[in-house]
Amino acid sequence: MVTSLLVIAIFFIISSHSKALRFPQELYNLSLNEIFIVDSPSGPPSTSASPTPLLSPTTPAVSSPLVPALFIIGDSTVDCGNNNFLGTFARADHPPYGRDFDTHQPTGRFCNGRIPVDYLALHLGLPIVPSYLGQEGELKDMLHGINYASAAAGIIFSSGSELGQHISFTHQIQQFADTYQQFVLSMGEDVTIDFISSSVLYISIGTNDYIHYYLRNVSNVQNLYLPWGFNQFLASTMRQEIKNLYNMNVRRLVVMGLPPIGCAPYYLWRYKSNSGECIEEINNMIMEFNFVMRYMTEELLHELPDARIIFCDVFQGSMDIIQNHKRYGFNATTDACCGLGKYKGWIMCMSGEMACPNASNHIWWDQFHPTDAVNAILADNVWSSRHTEMCYPMNLEKIVVDKPE
Ligand SMILES: *[C@@H]1O[C@H](CO)[C@@H](O)[C@H](O)[C@H]1NC(C)=O
Ligand SMILES: *[C@@H]1O[C@H](CO)[C@@H](O)[C@H](O)[C@H]1NC(C)=O
Numbered sequence: 001m002v003t004s005l006l007v008i009a010i011f012f013i014i015s016s017h018s019k020a021l022r023f024p025q026e027l028y029n030l031s032l033n034e035i036f037i038v039d040s041p042s043g044p045p046s047t048s049a050s051p052t053p054l055l056s057p058t059t060p061a062v063s064s065p066l067v068p069a070l071f072i073i074g075d076s077t078v079d080c081g082n083n084n085f086l087g088t089f090a091r092a093d094h095p096p097y098g099r100d101f102d103t104h105q106p107t108g109r110f111c112n113g114r115i116p117v118d119y120l121a122l123h124l125g126l127p128i129v130p131s132y133l134g135q136e137g138e139l140k141d142m143l144h145g146i147n148y149a150s151a152a153a154g155i156i157f158s159s160g161s162e163l164g165q166h167i168s169f170t171h172q173i174q175q176f177a178d179t180y181q182q183f184v185l186s187m188g189e190d191v192t193i194d195f196i197s198s199s200v201l202y203i204s205i206g207t208n209d210y211i212h213y214y215l216r217n218v219s220n221v222q223n224l225y226l227p228w229g230f231n232q233f234l235a236s237t238m239r240q241e242i243k244n245l246y247n248m249n250v251r252r253l254v255v256m257g258l259p260p261i262g263c264a265p266y267y268l269w270r271y272k273s274n275s276g277e278c279i280e281e282i283n284n285m286i287m288e289f290n291f292v293m294r295y296m297t298e299e300l301l302h303e304l305p306d307a308r309i310i311f312c313d314v315f316q317g318s319m320d321i322i323q324n325h326k327r328y329g330f331n332a333t334t335d336a337c338c339g340l341g342k343y344k345g346w347i348m349c350m351s352g353e354m355a356c357p358n359a360s361n362h363i364w365w366d367q368f369h370p371t372d373a374v375n376a377i378l379a380d381n382v383w384s385s386r387h388t389e390m391c392y393p394m395n396l397e398k399i400v401v402d403k404p405e
């Protein structure tokens with residue numbers, strides 16, 4: 001009941017401004033913590049009382065967010081729990097996943113701790129963004145953004161489907177369109193347009209088009225396409241989806257490139273790397289993917305001049321970490337923290353007994369995914385180019401803070 005009062009209050013704030021074209025300033029300042037305090041006026045919130053414990057009040061948001069919301073589309077690099085609701089092997093809702101997360105519980109994140117978008121939400125002054133399937137569809141749960149990402153999804157519809165269900169790239173965009181309609185119904189069109197166009201949308205997808213499609217030679221794809229043609233195909237699909245998002249008034253967009261999966265423990269094991277050297281053949285395809293995507297986003301900038309689209313080459317940032325690992329405090333560069341077999345790359349991470357005691361000196365958490373420590377560095381690079389200049393033509397901070405050059 002308190003919740004419905006709150007929603008009415010939000011409606012009031014919104015409707016009293018619905019004539020104005022700018023998104024109401026009050027909502028920028030409304031953090032989930034404040035909402036939470038309204039919910040339980042009798043004292044400090046306890047995690048167990050929260051209807052959505054993963055929006056943990058232990059992760060305070062800065063009082064003045066830089067943008068109203070962060071929306072996320074992608075695969076296991078940014079899934080924060082959508083796959084927990086699906087019938088799939090691609091799930092990270094069991095220990096030791098999440099053991100170093102804020103709640104020290106598995107959440108569905110493919111990591112020991114936070115994923116890059118958790119760090120970025122905090123840089124933006126927002127609370128950690130909830131998963132689409134984990135929230136109840138109430139306006140207040142979506143006001144700071146929604147994460148639609150689903151592990152095993154790829155740019156190609158059928159990538160990853162041998163693992164079971166996932167929410168495909170196209171379907172995630174459809175879900176975003178549904179959210180958009182819900183905003184229009186509750187806040188009106190003008191406010192929604194302003195809300196969406198000043199928010200950030202983050203896309204991180206494409207690894208599974210390699211891991212579960214091209215490298216597995218599904219449908220004889222390697223005979224039909226050289227990596228160059230395959231990458232052109234992926235980029236043209238991505239380009240179309242970005243235009244669809246643009247037509248829904250998305251104006252601030254981060255497109256992530258692919259990490260060096262040729263250095264992932266699974267491929268070191270699979271391709272019998274001798275002393276941990278990365279599989280060059282795979283990394284070459286990934287570098288080419290990043291090149292083609294970067295070129296495509298640069299073209300789109302000319303075509304859609306009022307959009308601010310950045311491409312972040314996570315391959316570059318990751319290779320800097322691998323090559324200068326000592327400087328970053330990592331000494332385990334080839335072995336996953338959790339898994340079995342050589343490089344811990346043979347069998348996936350299934351239980352706490354398979355994990356190293358402390359992941360903080362590891363680059364890789366499991367067969368395919370980096371540790372929390374690496375995610376923090378990469379997020380800092382996306383945000384402010386802190387360690388490596390890997391976003392083009394500029395970093396995220398520049399597009400939201402609008403700093404003059
Ligand atoms: C939002 O917060 C900032 C800093 O905390 C403050 O300066 C500003 O007045 C607030 N805006 C509103 C509308 O409350
Ligand atoms: C891919 O699969 C097809 C059969 O489905 C096979 O003829 C071809 O040799 C394979 N290509 C590679 C590079 O393994």
Ligand SMILES: *[C@@H]1O[C@H](CO)[C@@H](O)[C@H](O)[C@H]1NC(C)=O
Nearest residue numbers: 330331332333334335361362
């Ligand atoms: C990394 O350093 C820790 C102690 O600082 C040590 O216990 C561990 O064996 C080292 N790991 C590797 C792979 O060298």
Ligand SMILES: *[C@@H]1O[C@H](CO)[C@@H](O)[C@H](O)[C@H]1NC(C)=O
Nearest residue numbers: 099100329357358359360361
């Ligand atoms: C892991 O090791 C790091 C550095 O040695 C230390 O700061 C951290 O507290 C350790 N984490 C745990 C969970 O023991």
